[in-house]
Amino acid sequence: MLRAPTGAGKTDAALLWAQRQITTGRADRLVWAMPTRFTANALYLATTEQLSNTGIYHSSAWHLAQKRAAEQLPGAARAAWRQELDYARLLETAATVTTIDQLCMALTASREDHHATFWNLAHACLVIDEADFYDDFTQRNLVVLLRALRILRVPVLLMSATLPESARELYNLSGSAISKIWDDPSDSTRTRLHLHRAGRAEFAADVAAILERGLKGEPLIIYANTVGRAQGYWDWFQERKADNVVLYHSRFTEPDKEQIEQKLLALLGPKAWEQGKPCGVAILTQIGELSVNISADLMLSDLCPTDRLAQRAGRLSRFKNRFDKQQDVVGELYLIEPEKTTKDGVKNHYPAPYGHYRQGKGWIMSAVLEEANKQLVAGEYSAQKFVTLVNALYPKLADEATEVHNNRAALEDAAITNWLLLPQAQTELDDDDTHTWKSRDISPQKVVYANTDFSALDMEGDRTDFPSWFAFQEWALPRAISIAVYDFKRAQDDSKLTEVLLLVNEEREKIWVVKPRYYDAQQGLRFDKAPSDEDE
Known part of the structure; x- marks a missing residue:
């Protein structure tokens, strides 16, 4: 287990770790599991520049594989890129980027090719990136996967910026004996941001003073917890005919997402900061927490769990190579509590998606969000402070809920029952679930x-x-x-x-x-x- 701040070089460290596993004969390929399709796509595009023969596979990787093959093999027939995708689906490429859902799905052995996929995984070394991203439902699936990999002696590296100490207890349920989380202390105590509590806000106009700074040309990143709130910020800037405002959320088509990611990089990416041209406003939802390599010195964020805020804050003053030659810049993060007006005209907290709605009572904050709201006081924050707060937020392994237990048991049963004979109810090529088991609780x-x-x-x-x-x-x-x-x-x-x-x-x-x-x-x-x- 590896814990290091965002931007510290975890990806390069993981590649060095994988190289060692392969050169010492413990593995003959690398599999890299990301939490979402968006993060898998971003890592794939980044690693193909460093690694040869890299494949990608998840439930919507077809478009990206086709586009990449067209770039690398001009005039390639459909069969060529389809074959590349099939290789990646079976984990037969030297390095494969995928999602944790696909690996757990292979464990169900509910399709004939799952046996080949898992055979190749058994000969790989596995990096599980952003391991703290998942809720307990998916984490328990991950434990089942780790249990199988431990039996097969597959080297596994779990890493994130904010892995809590209680995660060791969780992953040790797989039969492992993880005694510590390896930290990178080299830059952990430096003040990275100043947090301001900006009160409650329902509409963009409620935080107009902060938005005006972006309107006047100061690079600004905004994190909204829902697509609707993100689109509300977009409307505010459009009403003022602002330039270089980019909206990025999950409800775009794949080609449009790619175009948006390229525009974000052009406005606020490493080259923009190095060459002295950073500008614009990026309005993001959760899909921008992990996958977009951009930076600004000013950020506005909806209240979210502390570990998620640490990921968002990783986009604050992120790059060392800056046109202004400033080093160790302390970013500004304004944190707001979203609210919503009921039909009766009453303003209430709006914690979605970190809460649940009850008929007659309205939205109720999750216990984790309530505690985060208490933790996140105004002041200076370092990477180490975020780690300390996350450890306090998740002090012990949570009790396994009934539906989580039943789902985990279904995965274990599928792995055992289907190991030699395919089940009567087989799954389709891009399914993430079976008729008895789900990879995620959505x-x-x-x-x-x-x-x-x-x-x-x-x-x-x-x-x-x-x-x-x-x-x-x-x-x-x-x-x-x-x-x-x-x-x-x-x-x-x-x-x-x-x-x-x-x-x-x-x-x-x-x-x-x-x-x-x-x-x-x-x-x-x-x-x-x-x-x-x-x-x-």
């Missing part, structure tokens, strides 16, 4: 499709029939967006979606397409816009 999701046009049924527009499921996926993934089922039903009731019937491998498939008014490449999916006659 609300039911529905896929909708944006940036598409089915008005031309004479095949001059988008295709309306596909010879195979793979051909459909090739079309679908650059356009797909996952949303909560309750958002889908609301959009459906408001006629903001169009039902389209397709023919896939000679079988009828029904999909839902977002009407053009409710999606664009700058704002993403926005169902909060009023319906228009133009939609019909």
Whole structure:
């Protein structure tokens, strides 16, 4: 287990660790597990510049693999990049970037190729990055995976900026005997930021004084806890016709996410700071906590758990090579408590997604968020202070809830039962769950499709029939967006979606397409816009 501040070089350290495992014969390949598809994509793009023969695999890696193959193999046929993706899915590339979901899924042995995937994992060394990102539901799945890997003597490195000491107790449930977390103390006590408590805020106008600094040209990073709040900040800047304002959240298509990430890097990335051209405002949700290598000296953030704030704060004054030659710059972080007005006109805390909603009572903060709200007082913060606070936030291993226990038991049962014989109910190629087990505890999701046009049924527009499921996926993934089922039903009731019937491998498939008014490449999916006659 390795703990080091954001920007300290954990990625390079992990590569050196992996090199040692391979050169000493303990492994013959590297597998790198990230917590999300977005972070996996970012790491893949970064490591392909340092490593040869690097593959990527997760449930929506098709588009990125196709794009990368086209860059590296100009004129390559579809079969070429599809083969590269298949190699990565089986962990047959020298280095493979994936998500923890795919590794746990391979343990279920619910598809024939899972056996090949796990065989290759058994001969790899494994880096589990940002290990503290997961909730207890997914952490318990991870423990099952670690238990299997320990039996097979697979070298594993778990790392993050804020691993709590209680994590040792959790991971030792796998049968390991981790006695300490290895720290990088070299830069842990330096003051990295000054935290200001900026009170409660429902609308962007409530924190206008901070936003005005960004409007006047000071580089600014904003973290909002929900897509709706992030889009509210975007609206505030657009009303003032601000330039270089970038919105980044989960409700963009994959190609648009890539374009946004490139724009963020151009405005606030390492080269911008080194060459003296940092500018702009980055408005991010949680997907920007880990995957985007940008920096500003000014940050505004919604209240969140302390370990998540430490990750966000890692984007404050991040780079050492600055055009102004300043060293050890202390950033400014303004922390606000989100609130929301009820139908009765009462303002209440709005802790989503770090809480739950109860009918008749409204939103209730999670215990972790309540404690973080007490911990995060105004003042100076170092990396070591964040570690101390996170240890206090998670002082001991949490009791295993019933639903978590049952899900973990389902994974263990699948690993044992399916080891030699495939189950009758097999999974599809890109599934993250089985019929009895889930990789994550998230609300039911529905896929909708944006940036598409089915008005031309004479095949001059988008295709309306596909010879195979793979051909459909090739079309679908650059356009797909996952949303909560309750958002889908609301959009459906408001006629903001169009039902389209397709023919896939000679079988009828029904999909839902977002009407053009409710999606664009700058704002993403926005169902909060009023319906228009133009939609019909």
